[in-house]
Amino acid sequence: MKISVSPTVPSAIATPLLVLAAASTGDEKTPSAELLAVDAQLLALAAPLLSGGDVTGKFAEAVWLLAPSGISAQRVLFIGAGKKASFGLPELRKLAGAAARAAKAKNIKEFTLVLPSGLDLSTAAVAATEGVVTGDFDVDVYRSERKDQSLLEVTLAIPQEADAKAVFMAVAEGAVLAESQNLTRELALEPGNKMTPTILANRAREMSEEAGLTCEIHGPGKIKELGMGAFWSVAQGSEEEPRLVVLRYEPEGAREDLVLGLVGKGITFDSGGISLKPGDGMEKMKYDMTGAATMIGAMRAIAMLRPKVRVLAVLCCTENMPDGKAQKPGDVQIAMNGKSIEVINTDAEGRLVLADGLCYARQLGATHLIDAATLTGAVVVALGYHNVGVFSNDDAMATEFLSAASREGEKMWRLPVEQDYFDHIRSEIADIKNTGGRWGGAITAAMFLKEFVADKPWVHLDVAGTAWMEEAKAWMPKGPSGVAVRSIVNYARHLAEQG
Ligand code: BES
Ligand code: MN
Ligand code: ZN
Numbered sequence: 001m002k003i004s005v006s007p008t009v010p011s012a013i014a015t016p017l018l019v020l021a022a023a024s025t026g027d028e029k030t031p032s033a034e035l036l037a038v039d040a041q042l043l044a045l046a047a048p049l050l051s052g053g054d055v056t057g058k059f060a061e062a063v064w065l066l067a068p069s070g071i072s073a074q075r076v077l078f079i080g081a082g083k084k085a086s087f088g089l090p091e092l093r094k095l096a097g098a099a100a101r102a103a104k105a106k107n108i109k110e111f112t113l114v115l116p117s118g119l120d121l122s123t124a125a126v127a128a129t130e131g132v133v134t135g136d137f138d139v140d141v142y143r144s145e146r147k148d149q150s151l152l153e154v155t156l157a158i159p160q161e162a163d164a165k166a167v168f169m170a171v172a173e174g175a176v177l178a179e180s181q182n183l184t185r186e187l188a189l190e191p192g193n194k195m196t197p198t199i200l201a202n203r204a205r206e207m208s209e210e211a212g213l214t215c216e217i218h219g220p221g222k223i224k225e226l227g228m229g230a231f232w233s234v235a236q237g238s239e240e241e242p243r244l245v246v247l248r249y250e251p252e253g254a255r256e257d258l259v260l261g262l263v264g265k266g267i268t269f270d271s272g273g274i275s276l277k278p279g280d281g282m283e284k285m286k287y288d289m290t291g292a293a294t295m296i297g298a299m300r301a302i303a304m305l306r307p308k309v310r311v312l313a314v315l316c317c318t319e320n321m322p323d324g325k326a327q328k329p330g331d332v333q334i335a336m337n338g339k340s341i342e343v344i345n346t347d348a349e350g351r352l353v354l355a356d357g358l359c360y361a362r363q364l365g366a367t368h369l370i371d372a373a374t375l376t377g378a379v380v381v382a383l384g385y386h387n388v389g390v391f392s393n394d395d396a397m398a399t400e401f402l403s404a405a406s407r408e409g410e411k412m413w414r415l416p417v418e419q420d421y422f423d424h425i426r427s428e429i430a431d432i433k434n435t436g437g438r439w440g441g442a443i444t445a446a447m448f449l450k451e452f453v454a455d456k457p458w459v460h461l462d463v464a465g466t467a468w469m470e471e472a473k474a475w476m477p478k479g480p481s482g483v484a485v486r487s488i489v490n491y492a493r494h495l496a497e498q499g
Contacts, residue, residue: 001136002153003129003171007164010114010157011041011071017111018073019099021092022050023084024057033057036081036116041070049078057081059091060098060474073112077102081116089127090409092116096131097475104136104149112155121162122170127409128156129174130181130486131475137182139189139479176304177489181482183207184290184297188467188480192269192286197235197317200266200289201243204296204315208247211303218244228356229334230341234349235318237273237326242318245292246364247299249311259310260492261366261456262299263357265350265373266292266317273320273346274328287480288350290467291373292317297485298492305489307496314361316353320346332430336360339451340430348434350375351448358452368397368495369458371449372484378441379415380465387413388466388484391446394457401459404491410483412461421447 010018020042026032033050034057035043045068049055055063061080068076079095079102081087096113103111113132115124136151158167187195187203201217208215219241223232228244235242243266267288271277277285292315299313327333331343333352336359341352350373361369379389388405390412392398398414405412424436424444432451436444446460461484472478 001133001151003132003175004153004155005125005158005164005167005171006112006155007158007160007162009160010037010039013112013155013157014072015074015110015112015155017075017077017103017108018071019077019079019111019113020046021081021095021114021116022046022055022057022078023081023087025084031056034084036087036118037114038117045070045076046078057084060094062098062102087116087118089119089123092119092124093127093131093409094475096128097135100132100135100151100154101475101477104151107149109152110154112157114157121158122166125156125167125170126174126177129171130178133175133178134181134482135475137185137477139477141189173305176301177486180297180301180489181485183300184293184482184485185480187293187296188287188290190286192319195268195286195289196240197243197266197268197319198241200268200292200317201245201315204245204247207296207300211300213299213303214248216246226360227334227336228360229336230352231316231318231356233327233331233333233343234273234320234352237323238319238321240268240319245315245317247313249299249302251306251308251310254308254310254496256310257367258495259312259365259367260495261361261364261369262295262311262313262488263354263361263369263371264292264295264313264315265289265354265371265375266315267320267350267353268317270320270347270349271322273349274322274326275346276322277347284468287468288374289317290463290480291371294372294463294482294484294488297482298488301485301489302492305493307493309492309496311492312361312364312366314357314364316357318353320349335452337452339432342427342430342433344433344435348445351434351445354449355452358449362454362456367456369453369456370401370461370488370491372461372463372488374464374467375462376442376445376464378445379462382415382442383413383465385465385470387411389442389462390414391417391443391460391462392458393417393450393453397457397459400494401487401491404494405487408486408490410487412487415443415446417443417446417450
C-alpha cells in the first residue's frame with residue numbers, strides 16, 4: 001500500500017472515498033456532533049446529517065454518503081471519533097483502522113483520510129498510518145478463492161499551510177512500525193505445519209537480510225553444547241529440530257555498556273507434551289510462537305528506525321510434543337545457569353525455553369531484558385483479553401516500559417513480582433519446579449523466569465490473552481494482534497535517547 005500526503009482543501013480532493021472524523025460533543029440528553037476538520041463546503045454538506053442525528057460521532061460509527069454534491073469526492077464516509085473531549089491518538093489510530101476496514105469491505109482500494117484537527121500533525125500522521133496499515137491486514141490467506149482485498153493507496157489530507165515534508169517523514173515512521181507489527185501477525189497466523197521452528201528461524205533470517213541485521217541460527221548441537229538443558233528438554237520430544245536464533249542490531253556510535261536483550265518464546269505448536277492438553281481448542285496453540293514473532297517484528301522496526309542503542313534478540317523455537325523421547329513429569333533438567341528444575345507439568349514449557357533464552361541473552365551481553373511470551377492461561381483469568389500482563393524486577397524499567405506502551409496506545413497492566421510467590425515453585429528435590437499450582441499462575445510463572453535474569457533489570461510480557469483477538473473490532477479483524485511490537489520499539493528508542 002502506498003501512503004501519500006496531500007496539503008489540499010478536503011472538498012477539492014478528487015477521490016473514490018473521502019473519510020471524515022466526526023466527534024460527539026453533546027451528552028445523552030442533548031446529542032450533538034461535529035466534524036474534526038474545517039472546510040466550509042464539507043461543513044455545509046455534513047450540517048443536515050449532524051443536526052438530524054444521522055451522524056452522532058459515536059466511536060467507530062460508519063455513515064456513508066454517496067454522490068455528495070458540491071465536493072470532488074465520489075463518496076464520503078463519516079467515522080465516529082467518540083467524545084470530542086477525550087479524542088486522542090489511540091482513538092485516531094483505531095478510527096483510521098476502521099476506515100481502512102470499511103473501505104476494504106466495499107472493495108474500495110483507494111481513499112483519502114482528512115487528518116482530524118486538534119492534534120499535533122506529525123504524531124497524528126504516525127497514528128493514522130499505523131491504523132490504516134494494521135487495519136489492512138488480511139487473515140484469510142488460506143482460502144482457495146481468496147480475493148486480494150489489500151488497499152492500494154491511502155492519502156492523508158492535511159491543511160494547506162502544513163509542512164508536508166515533516167508529515168511525510170511521520171508517515172514513513174508509522175508505516176515501518178505498522179508493517180513490522182503486521183509481520184508479527186503474519187507469522188503468528190501461520191499454522192504449525194507451515195511454521196515449524198526451522199521455517200520460523202528462516203523467516204527471521206530473511207527479515208534480517210532485508211533490514212540489515214546479523215542473524216545466527218543454531219540447531220540441537222549448539223543448544224546442548226551451551227548447556228541449555230531446559231530448552232532442550234522441551235525440544236527432545238519433537239521430530240522437528242529446534243532452532244535457537246540470535247539477531248543483533250549494533251549501530252555505530254552506540255554505547256557498548258548498554259544492550260537491550262529481547263527474548264521470545266517460539267513454541268510453533270504446544271500440544272502440552274506428555275501432559276497433553278485437552279483436544280478442545282488445541283488448534284489455537286499454533287500461535288504459541290507469538291513471543292518470538294513479536295521480537296522479529298520489533299527487531300525489524302528497530303533496524304529500520306535506527307535508534308542509537310544496541311539491541312539483540314534471542315528466539316527459542318521448538319515444538320512441544322508427546323513422544324517416546326519426550327520429557328516426562330518428574331524429570332529434572334539443568335538450565336544454562338546451573339539451576340536444577342523439576343518438571344511437574346510438561347505443558348509449562350514456555351518458562352523452560354525462556355529460562356535458557358534469558359541466560360543466553362545475558363551471556364551475549366544484554367544489560368536490560370524484555371521477554372515476550374504466550375505464557376499462561378492464568379494471565380487471561382487475571383486480565384482477560386484487554387491488557388498485556390507486565391512483570392518486572394525493576395520499578396524504574398517497568399515505569400519506563402509502561403510509558404512507552406501508553407505512548408503507543410497498547411494496554412498493559414503490571415502484576416506483582418514478590419518473594420511470597422516464590423514459595424509456590426520450591427521443589428522437594430531440585431532448586432525449583434516448573435509449576436506453582438492454580439493460584440496466581442501468571443505470577444508464579446514470572447517468579448520462575450526471574451530465577452534466570454540474575455541482577456539485570458527485566459520486563460516480562462505475558463501476551464497469552466492479547467496476542468490473538470477472539471472478536472473482530474471495527475479497526476481489526478479477528479486473529480493475531482501483533483501487540484507489544486510497537487511498545488518494545490518505543491522503549492528501545494527511549495533507551496537510546498537516555499543512554
Ligand atoms: N501456551 C500455553 C499458555 C497459553 C494459554 C497461551 C492460552 C495462549 C492461550 C502455556 O504453555 C501453557 O500451557 N501454560 C499452562 C501452564 C500450566 C501447566 C502451569 C497453562 O496456562 O495452563
Ligand atoms: Mn504449554
Ligand atoms: Zn505454551
